[in-house]
Amino acid sequence: MDRCIMEGNAHAVIEGMIICAAAIGASVGYIYVRMEYPLAVKRLKAAIQMAREAGFLGKNIFGSKMNFDINIMEGAGAFVCGEETALMASIEGRRGMPTLKPPFPAEKGLFGKPTVINNVETLATVPVIMRMGAAEYAKLGTEKSKGTKTFALTGHVANSGLIEVPFGTTLRKIIGEIGGGVIDDNGKIIGTNFKAVQIGGPSGGCLTQKHLDLPLDYEQLQAAGAMIGSGGLVVMNPNTCMVKIARFFMQFTQNESCGKCTPCREGTRQMLALLDKIIDGKAEMADLELLEQLAAVVKSSSLCMLGKTAPNPIISTLAHFRDEYLAHIVDKRCPTNQCEALQSYRIIPDKCKGCSLCAKKCPVAAITGTVGKPFELDPKKCVKCGVCAGSCKFQAIIKG
Helix, strand or coil: CHHHHHHHCHHHHHHHHHHHHHHHCCCEEEEEEECCCHHHHHHHHHHHHHHHHCCCCECCHHHCCCCEEEEEEEECCCHHHHCHHHHHHHHCCCCCCCCCCCCCCCCCCHHHCCCCCCCHHHHHHHHHHHHHCHHHHCCCECCCCECEEEEEEEECECCCEEEEEECCCEHHHHHHHHCCCEECCCCCECCCCCCEEEECHHHCEEECHHHCCCECCHHHHHHCCCCCCCCEEEEECCCCCHHHHHHHHHHHHHHHCCCCCHHHHHHHHHHHHHHHHHHCCCCCHHHHHHHHHHHHHHHHHCCCHHHHHCCHHHHHHHHHHHHHHHHHHHHCCCCCCCCHHHCCEEECCCCCCCCCHHHHHCCCCCEECCCCCCCEECCCCCCCCCHHHHHCCCCCEEEC
16 A cells, blocks of 8 residues: 555655654654565655755755755565664664664654654645645544545455545445455355455454444454554455464564564464464364464564564454364364365265276275265275375366
8 A cells, every 4th residue: 555655646755744844843754665666666766856856855945944855765675664663773774673662763763863653654644634624634534533544455356456445434335345245266256245354464353244344443443353454455255264364474474573572583483383283184272272372472472563463363363263273173174175284085976987996996995885876985084195086087086
């Protein structure tokens, strides 16, 4: 969302920063942008140069005593630099790692100076608020969450992309109307029958069908165990394995951990290992208990918000889809048949000619039947060696 704002309306960001600088008495501004966004960097630099030439940036702006200029700082794409103290460390040329607060940036920030840090979307909205007037802008949104929010709508949805909606808009409207509905694995629209919506990015939480009419704002989402976060909205259809989803997001946060504090550095690694164990069908109930304990410890004792929010996908999926975890652990099966290690072979009756070759080849006698009629495979006896599928001439045995 921020990338598109910088690419599509860089002047709005600059204007917001100038207003902010005038309000707090700042003389220098920095835009910290990922180096993976070359178009955003190019357009920001061009917009800054235009602003300088027009007299909006520089010394004694329009004959006033205000001096203000903006610098571009290209970061290496570290997720942890979304944390304000890590971001400032990176700008100063140090490794992007968070530090304890206080002191807060407003007291002692970049290069030891009082610093205000805001998101690109926030800064770009400031000119809009001033142009509309605070009272008029406050008519948008909810009682406590004013204005609009940009979301990145993606996943199993017909229309994906960036959307801007007032705070308080429901998932029913976002997915069903704006998104065009949920799609199955073949791209067919199935209405608003989603399984879960991951909101808030890698550190967010899951919403379910019971939240279909929940107004999306800061307070309501927090009460539901989720958060606005970065504004990501990932829609998942009923054929999604929630344990694999938790593992996917944990893999990301584990990779992005800066390693400074032990709870995040070691905790995310151990949670990822436990999720792998569950997906591989090797976990026991004790592992699930340990996973929950680890999630609680990492959430409460990590240094920065990356670590504190890293367990959210686990906590959220356990709250809403605990039965899927239990199926993986107790029954050694994936309800959605998405986990490869837990997939079992099955015989398609319409394709089986009853030749009995698979039964003869099976090393554990898991396949039985009468010649000339479709055979049956007992999943409890099957060791998933694949010999039967390899020997079937009619492709009647598949995995899944």
